[in-house]
Amino acid sequence: MDLLDNLALGFSTAFLVQNVLYCFVGVLLGTAVGVLPGIGPTATVAMLLPITFNFEPVTALIMLAGIYYGAQYGGSTTAILINLPGESSAAVTALDGHEMARQGRAGPALAAAAIGSFVAGTLATVALAVAAPPLARVALQFGPADYFSLVLFGLIVSIALARGSTLKALAMIALGVLLGMVGQDIYTGLPRFVFDQRELYGGIDFVSVAVGMFGVAEILRNLEDEQTRTAVVSRVKNLWPTREDRRRIVGPILRGTGLGSALGVLPGGGHVLASFTSYAVEKRVSKRQQEFGRGAIEGVAGPESANNAAAQTSFIPLLTLGLPAHPVMALMVGAFIVHGITPGPNVISDEPALFWGLIASMWIGNVLLVLLNLPLIGVWVRMLRIPYQVLFPMIILFAAIGTYSLSFNAYDVYAIVFFGILGYVLIKCGCEPAPLLLGFVLGPLLEENLRRALIISRGDASVFLTRPISAVFLALAVAALVVAVLPAIRRRREVVFAEDE
Amino acid sequence: MERRRSFPDVLAGGIFVLIGGAFVVGSLNYELGTPLRMGPGYFPLLVGVILAALGLLIVGKGLVAGEVLSFGAVPWRAVGVIVVAVVFFGYSVRRLGFVPTSAVTALLITLASRQVRWLTALAVAAGLTVASTLIFVVGLQLRIPLWGPWLSF
Numbered sequence: 001m002d003l004l005d006n007l008a009l010g011f012s013t014a015f016l017v018q019n020v021l022y023c024f025v026g027v028l029l030g031t032a033v034g035v036l037p038g039i040g041p042t043a044t045v046a047m048l049l050p051i052t053f054n055f056e057p058v059t060a061l062i063m064l065a066g067i068y069y070g071a072q073y074g075g076s077t078t079a080i081l082i083n084l085p086g087e088s089s090a091a092v093t094a095l096d097g098h099e100m101a102r103q104g105r106a107g108p109a110l111a112a113a114a115i116g117s118f119v120a121g122t123l124a125t126v127a128l129a130v131a132a133p134p135l136a137r138v139a140l141q142f143g144p145a146d147y148f149s150l151v152l153f154g155l156i157v158s159i160a161l162a163r164g165s166t167l168k169a170l171a172m173i174a175l176g177v178l179l180g181m182v183g184q185d186i187y188t189g190l191p192r193f194v195f196d197q198r199e200l201y202g203g204i205d206f207v208s209v210a211v212g213m214f215g216v217a218e219i220l221r222n223l224e225d226e227q228t229r230t231a232v233v234s235r236v237k238n239l240w241p242t243r244e245d246r247r248r249i250v251g252p253i254l255r256g257t258g259l260g261s262a263l264g265v266l267p268g269g270g271h272v273l274a275s276f277t278s279y280a281v282e283k284r285v286s287k288r289q290q291e292f293g294r295g296a297i298e299g300v301a302g303p304e305s306a307n308n309a310a311a312q313t314s315f316i317p318l319l320t321l322g323l324p325a326h327p328v329m330a331l332m333v334g335a336f337i338v339h340g341i342t343p344g345p346n347v348i349s350d351e352p353a354l355f356w357g358l359i360a361s362m363w364i365g366n367v368l369l370v371l372l373n374l375p376l377i378g379v380w381v382r383m384l385r386i387p388y389q390v391l392f393p394m395i396i397l398f399a400a401i402g403t404y405s406l407s408f409n410a411y412d413v414y415a416i417v418f419f420g421i422l423g424y425v426l427i428k429c430g431c432e433p434a435p436l437l438l439g440f441v442l443g444p445l446l447e448e449n450l451r452r453a454l455i456i457s458r459g460d461a462s463v464f465l466t467r468p469i470s471a472v473f474l475a476l477a478v479a480a481l482v483v484a485v486l487p488a489i490r491r492r493r494e495v496v497f498a499e500d501e
Numbered sequence: 502m503e504r505r506r507s508f509p510d511v512l513a514g515g516i517f518v519l520i521g522g523a524f525v526v527g528s529l530n531y532e533l534g535t536p537l538r539m540g541p542g543y544f545p546l547l548v549g550v551i552l553a554a555l556g557l558l559i560v561g562k563g564l565v566a567g568e569v570l571s572f573g574a575v576p577w578r579a580v581g582v583i584v585v586a587v588v589f590f591g592y593s594v595r596r597l598g599f600v601p602t603s604a605v606t607a608l609l610i611t612l613a614s615r616q617v618r619w620l621t622a623l624a625v626a627a628g629l630t631v632a633s634t635l636i637f638v639v640g641l642q643l644r645i646p647l648w649g650p651w652l653s654f
Contacts, residue, residue: 054642165568167559171517174552178524178545185531185541192541193527216583223579223613389617390625393610396583397603397629400590405643413591417584422516424580429513430568447544459537 007129010356014364019062019357022055026063027365030070031372034090035078035380036391041071042327042437043215043395046207047402049331057339058354062361064335068328069121069311069362072271073369076113076304077380081106090307091272092279096292096299103295108241112249112297113304114373115241120257120305121366124312127261129359131313132348135320139345142321145453145463149473151446154323156477157266159435159484166484168431176439177446179204186448199411206334208412209440210327211399212419213433219392220424239374241297249301252282256305264310265317266325271310278306312362319355320345323442327434330441507567514563517556524549579613586610598649599638604630 013019033044045067052060075090080097093113100109142150159169182193183203194200241249259281260274282302283292292299314325322344324330336343341351348355373380403412423433457463464470524545534540586609594602608626611617637643 165559167555167562168513171513171552171555171559174548174555175517175520177548178520178552181524181545181548188532188541190531190541192531192545193524216587220576220579220583223576224574389611389614389621390628392613393607393625394629394632396587396610397590397607397633400587400606401603401633401637401643404591404594405637405645408595408645410591410595413594414588417587420583420587421580426513426516428572429509429516431513443548450544451539454536455538459535461536 003129006133006352006356007360009353010129010358010360013058013353013357014062014360018056019059019361020364022059022063023066023361023365024368026066027070027073027368027372030067030072031074031077031369031380032383033067034071034074034076035383036386040214040218041068042210042331043218043399044071045328045331046210046215047395047399049207049335050402050405052335053338057336057341057351058357060335060339061332061354061358062365064328064332065315065358065362066365068326069308069365070369072307072311073114073117073373074380076117076300077110077373077377078384080109080113080300081381082384090275092275092303093300095279096294096296099293099295100297100300105295107239108245108297109300110377111239111241111374112245112301114370116249116253116256116301116305117308118366118370119253120260120309121312121369122363123257124261124264124309125359125363125366127309128312128316128319128362129356132316132320132355132359135316136345136348139321142345142469143453143467144449144456145467146469146473148446148449148453149464149470149477150321151323151442151449153473153477153480154317154325155435155438155442155446156480156484158325158438165430168429169435172426172431172433172435173439176436176441177443179209179436180440180443181447186444187451197411199409202407202409204415204440205403205406205409205412206331206441207403207406208415209419210331210437211403212416212421213423213437214327215395215399216416216420217423217427217433219395220420221427222388222392239377245297248297251285252278252298252302253305255281255285256302257309260306260309261313263306264313264325271307271314271326274306274310275303278302308366315358315362318343319347319358324438327437330437333441505567506565507563509572510563510567511560512572514556514559514561517559518553519556521549521552521554521556525553576613576615578615582609582613586613593649593651594645596649596651598647598652599643599645600630600634600647601649601652603633607633 014023029044029048030041033041045064048064048067052063055063076093076097079090079094080101083094083098097109097113100106155173159166159173182200184191184201191201256278259278260271263274263277264271266273279299279302282298283289286292286296286298288296314329317323317325318329318332322333322342324333333343341347341354399416400413403416404410406412427433453463454461464474528542528545528549531542532540533542533546586606589609590602590606604626607629608622611622611625634647638645638647
């Protein structure tokens with residue numbers, strides 16, 4: 001069987017000593033930043049990206065991927081123990097998870113989250129392995145017009161799923177696209193918007209944008225209101241769930257995995273949406289609806305499985321189309337490109353060891369996460385006591401050093417400050433930073449494919465509607481926009497998300 | 502929904518109008534080309550106009566039915582200190598070298614917190630300098646001189 005051969009190739013790559021080691025480093029770091037409030041996977045991956053330039057490509061990607069799904073895992077620990085979701089997707093977990101912790105059942109809650117995540121991660125990895133190759137074959141037939149429409153669709157879906165004002169999210173995308181145009185024009189080589197500064201000819205570095213928007217801006221927000229965090233951490237005992245608990249979590253885990261695997265493919269907040277949807281579904285199908293919000297274990301197992309499954313399948317658009325579904329994926333595009341690999345449908349045939357190695361490493365990473373989290377839960381709890389006064393200088397200093405080491409260009413460091421302040425002001429005004437980042441990464445693709453499609457069609461703009469693939473994506477994009485703007489659906493969306501507060 | 506004016510919405514819209522407008526003006530300096538063969542200025546002009554238009558809509562909406570009602574406090578001290586510290590790092594890492602630059606930058610950043618005590622600040626700065634030197638220069642072999650040309654006599 002093809003699939004088995006491929007997986008064998010993958011595991012033989014992923015089990016190389018250095019790959020297991022860096023997979024471990026990745027999930028360890030990921031768990032740590034997931035646990036620590038105030039620093040998320042995006043800023044971490046951005047800071048560590050330069051470090052991975054010396055690695056083998058597959059090793060670099062395995063580690064970066066580990067940080068991403070490790071963080072989804074770590075976020076749930078703090079959500080359960082101190083009602084502080086380290087990651088947005090863990091916000092739902094806090095509802096019932098923290099309630100369970102207050103009733104002295106933190107152990108089973110953590111175990112349900114860990115088991116659910118592991119099962120979901122394993123099944124979603126299989127889904128990824130099965131679904132990616134056929135999708136990549138389809139993607140090979142895409143022309144420039146199709147790519148343009150696909151990218152546009154991706155950008156619009158990402159805001160339809162995001163929270164907050166649709167107008168602002170659209171504006172953030174446009175702003176990101178514009179900022180992505182600084183630097184030399186792809187067709188003529190003419191430097192644009194560089195203010196005669198030679199250092200800007202190469203464009204603004206993506207890492208500076210990510211570190212500024214997600215690192216510095218976040219720290220400024222935390223410094224607004226300085227209170228010594230009184231982390232009342234409940235003691236964790238009786239980790240193993242009872243037989244009754246085990247019986248109750250089977251269904252939610254499987255349903256969560258299915259939902260998460262499907263929704264994770266969508267660009268934008270796929271994993272956040274997955275956990276919210278899973279919670280809503282579990283609440284509806286449960287026979288004990290009144291227990292939800294008062295410590296129902298289903299409310300922990302379902303969403304946790306869903307967000308972990310989504311974290312795995314969000315690699316599908318990246319690996320088959322070269323489209324990042326999440327800011328962390330956008331950073332991984334950078335990691336691919338640095339190593340001379342263009343992410344997209346060709347990766348699977350040109351770099352089979354890398355492709356399957358990365359997929360296999362996710363399963364290994366999930367095993368490592370269970371080992372890291374359940375027995376070592378005490379260590380993570382203790383990490384919560386690190387004072388913020390030590391943490392934030394470390395984040396900023398490491399960010400500055402890491403960004404500088406990208407290309408030894410001081411402008412990359414100045415850009416952190418610029419985007420930190422811009423991001424801080426915009427976030428305070430109710431704008432989400434993620435659409436800007438996706439626009440920044442996808443903007444150049446949008447421009448290149450638009451121009452190429454029009455050159456090929458001799459300036460006939462109807463090509464976007466006459467090519468069936470392109471037409472379908474455009475229609476979907478319009479539908480997504482309507483969904484995001486329509487007031488009736490909007491109100492319902494707010495109800496779903498309101499439970500987050 | 503109650504009709505009310507929102508300063509943050511107007512500010513956000515204003516920022517978008519300003520930046521979008523700047524890109525529109527900038528892109529007029531480049532060759533626009535035709536839709537068939539777009540010049541370097543065509544796409545930025547298009548997106549710049551879209552951004553400015555969205556900005557205007559946000560301003561308009563903010564004036565009649567705003568969403569975010571309070572902007573909240575700004576930690577001016579933290580903003581100022583972090584800007585100075587990071588710009589200092591970028592400017593002097595090549596000139597002063599890795600160790601002194603990291604130490605000064607770390608010390609400055611710790612002062613961003615209003616609750617910090619001098620002793621804590623010094624300890625954190627010293628610890629971070631040692632840690633970052635070990636991680637980045639010794640461990641990852643970053644090619645930045647430990648002591649820069651300004652310090653070599």
